[in-house]
Amino acid sequence: MVYLTRKAEFSASHYYHNPAFTPEENLRIFGKCNNPNGHGHNYTLEVTVKGEVDPRSGFVVDLKQLKEIMHREVLDAMDHRFLNKEVPEFFTQIPTTENLAIAVWQRLESKLQKARLHRVRVYETPDLFVDFYGEE
C-alpha cells in the first residue's frame, strides 16, 4: 500500500455561531470567533489517498485527475468565499476546522476511482490542524 498526499491552499472567511444558543452562550463558547462579520484564514488542505501502484503507469493515482477533482469538488466552492453564507454544508453547521475536514472528505470520497481516501487534513493556521479518517 502506498500513500500519496496532495496539498492545496484556499482562503476563506467564516464565523462560529449556533442559533440554538443565546447570544451570551455564543460569546462565551466562541469568543472572538463569534463576530458575525467573520474573519479569515489561509487554509492548507492535504488530501492523502492510498492504493497499490499500477504496474503500467507506476501511479497510485493520476495526480492530474486528483488535482482536477480537488478543484472541482472543493476549491472552486470554498476558495475566496464566506463559508457560512456560500457553502451549503455550512448553512446548517458551524464551519469549524473539524466540520471542514469532514465536508471535504464527503465531497471527495465517492469521486475517487482507483485509490481510496485515507485522510483529509485541514490546517486552519500553521499551529492548528484537524485530521479526518472517515470514522463515524
Added chain:
Amino acid sequence: MKAHLTRRYRFSSSHRLHSPNMSPEENLTTYGKCNNPHGHGHNYTLEVTVSGPVDPTTGMVCNLVDLDGFVEREVLSRYDLQNLNTLQEFAEQVPTTENLSVEIYEILQRGFQNAHLERVRLEETMMNSFEYAGTNELRR
C-alpha cells in the same frame, strides 16, 4: 463523526545529557557534544493531538480555550525558559526528548479530560522529532 485535532506550541529550554551510571568516557561517547557540562538549549515545538466525536452543537472535538489553557498551565509554564536538568522529573532520568515526550504525555493523560489524548510529538530541532502515543495506535 470522530476527528483528530492537533495543536502546536513552542517553548525554549536547556538541558544536558549525562548519566551518572556511566563513566566520563562513556558519557562522552554516548552523548558527544550533548554532554557539555554547561548544557545547551533548544526551541522545542510541541504538538498535542486529541480525538473524539465532533460535538454537533459547537462543531468541535474540544474547545481550544480549554486545551490551550491546560497546556499553558501544566506544560509550558513548567518547561518554558527552564533548565530541564533542575526539574524533579529529571533528577533520575536523562532529559532526552524521548523522556520529555513521555512526561508531557503523562501530564496530559492525568489531567486533560475534555477529549481523548492520542499523541504527543516534540521537535527538538528541525531535523529531530519524537512521538509518543501511550497505548494508542500511531495514526499516519
